[in-house]
Amino acid sequence: MDLNTIKQEINNCQTSTELENVRIKYLGRSGLINQEFSKIKTATDPKAFGQQLNTLKLDVENLITEKSKTVVSENIENKKVGLPAVALAKVGHLHPITQTERQLNEVFRKLGFSIYSSPEIVTDEYNFERLNVPKNHPARDMQDTIYIKEPEYLLRTQTSTIESYLLKDHQPPIRAAFPGSVYRNEKVNHSNHFVFHQYQAVVVDKGITMKDLIGTMDLMFKTLYGPNVVVRYRCKYYPEVEPGVGPDMQCFNCHGQGCVICKYAGWIEMGGSGMIHPKVLEMAGIDHHLYSGFAFGMGLDRWTMAQNNITDIRTFMGGNLAYKPNE
């Protein structure tokens, strides 16, 4: 089984059905490549063997993805009437949230960040204590928590919870960004939901400053909102950072004059950030005299909804969100 033979087989495919058959032959659950994987244990150098197989698998996947763009699509309708493919080929679409997440991931990957993730059902320790929010701290009121088993198990209320795991599991230098679903005990209506999407980025290294934080955040906002976006950075309290920084975007509707959208403030609060609190670093076993770090987080739903002219957050999840089939 070598890549060239497979390549030829893929190239010979004329229709989506033929291509799918090739895919199943090699990449299916009991396909030839997976069969090879079962031989890893008996290989002389299992690691090298596994790596070779992974590379092969990726190559085949990429070839098939490439080819799928040019083969004739044969879905049920055109089989029935023998239509030219151009008439009915349905295009697939990514959810707008995935698109925004990918856009941000790309910004951070280019700066050397990994993408991270962690569980959604977490203990109080990871959601609060490790973020410098002890029991009975008034900051707990900033978030209505959904409990699985009060007071210990809950659904994470913020992507900072992922930061708790990240800092515990890795030693500096650290660069990681992470999208994540987070939960709050809110009644679902047109503008609130119990689940929404946040994005966070964390850096821990020697000599990290507020200037690094603000410059990096600004780069991110300019990537998302365009080069002309006006963002100001001000003092803002969050228990897990010190000093805290709040980014506010000048209202896109009134340009700072004050209107209904910005509640007459002229500015819209975009999220929270700051230099990681020394106690947070300490709890993660990181020497805060040696290392400093920044963290920032923001919500993705409102922006992404605005991008797509969607006004109701319920549309976004399990709702009446759809995509034009040919665009």
Next chain:
Amino acid sequence: MKLIYSHLQKFLPDLSVEPQKLRDDLTMIGHFTNFYEEIDDEIVFDLDIKVNRGDCLGYYGLARDLSILYNIPLVLPEPLAYPTSNYALPIQVTSTGVTRVMAVKIVHLKNSVSPDWLQKFLKLHGVNSVSTLVDLTNYVMFMYGIPNHAFDTSRTTDKLIWENNNGKNTKFTTLDGTVLDMYPENLVISNPTEVLSTDLVGGKNSGVKPETSDTIIEVAIYNPTRIRLDSKLLKTVTEASIRLEKQLDPELIPIAINNLVKLIIDNCGGQVGSRIFDYYPNPQPALAIEFNPKLPSIISGIDIPESFALDIVKKVGSRPDITQEEDLVEEVVRFYGYDKIPTNQPISFKQLPDITPKVIYLIEQLKDKMVSEGYDEVLTWPLVSQPTDPQTVITTENSINSESIYLRQSLIPSLKAQLDQYTRYKLPHPKFFEIGKIYYLEFGQYIEKFALGKYDGNSFSEEIIDDLPQPDFYTPINTSNQAIELTSQIITLDANVISDQSPEVLLKHYQSIIDSKILWQIAISDYYQNKYTFRVSYYNCNDKTAKKIHLQTFNL
């Protein structure tokens, strides 16, 4: 929190900045100010005060910040010299939840309707005017940020006790007539026979009346945790509780009570009828924090003169929320100006080991694969109304959305609900997928797995993807496509066309003449020689409009 400019000037007589600038400056130093407005000839600001700055739930705390920012003097009212009285109030404090209480008796006062300025002040803070005495206690709470209370001693006697309820009362009727269920641990103010007040709301049996002539006024700070628990237990949130649950400064109590006594005597007459009672068992000495004046420059990344840093640290002095060096750094930087930090110097690229969990690459890869196969991505609710397997389902305890209390164990029921939605909107040929978490209990452990669920146009299927082989790296394909919020049913209509032009040309032609705002999809559903059947779907328009456009387009 409302802030009236003219009353702020009582602490800052030299304050003269334009309201617009004051709004922006307050925001920049950490007190987000939504807006200001002119009401009844007063300029009123609307602020969000963060939980660490309980002191700024009073004018005094904000004035302290502004006096440093603008370098103008902070002025306190001339203190009242208390007359000497030999009478010691028989007050007892037995609860450990009390940080400091000061109290004093005022006798022979004349309570009445409040003066206009006081009524106006309270109205702008959303508080009803009751009588001069009560209104002054509220005024002092807003000015100094410390709650206080006036008891009518003809109703309570002077024998006040700060104690734990311990079963003394099982019910308690508040000033406004609400009946609260009491718990033994509630901190209360009582006399030997009954509870007179809780730590966060006064009682109907002890409050000031229009005819009140003798009163004990008290200003107290409690253990914030005690207040938070009482507020939860009593299901009561008051102007007092939102302040007392935060760290307040007990050193401010003597100033606040002195000002309150002075205001009462000025406005209601009467005289001080007791010695000042002061219970303050554990005065906390000001915290010593080592401070390196270079640190603000090191942390901010910009050059902040050491002399400036030291000056700010001296001016800020001690405050309950400042407990370590980094807190002082924030003080220095916020008064120096966050806006002095450049915004155009992001961190540069650095090669580090990739710690991305491989399942993330797999998910990205699968998403691209599904899209390349014509599937649309949807997101559904992770909390659902029905368990798939009641034995292993994880249930939320306090979800206020009573129809969504179970963590989903499968994506399929949610995808079925999605299909129902699409059917309701008559979406032609739905084909969609979701990659999301599913959750279940296994041997008492909470398990989360990633699943891929899909509807291929005929049937639903689902597989757990955590255990599939994972790529070492994957670069997702960049796409950008618009999503659409369907607001009405999609209307699909057919049209027969006879033409010798190619189907591609015909499709392009018709596509170009139908407004893209209502054209969902155009396709050829059947053809024979030069006879074509076009199938056109319209959206976000009604039946009538769709038909009209359809007839026009195809000259029918």
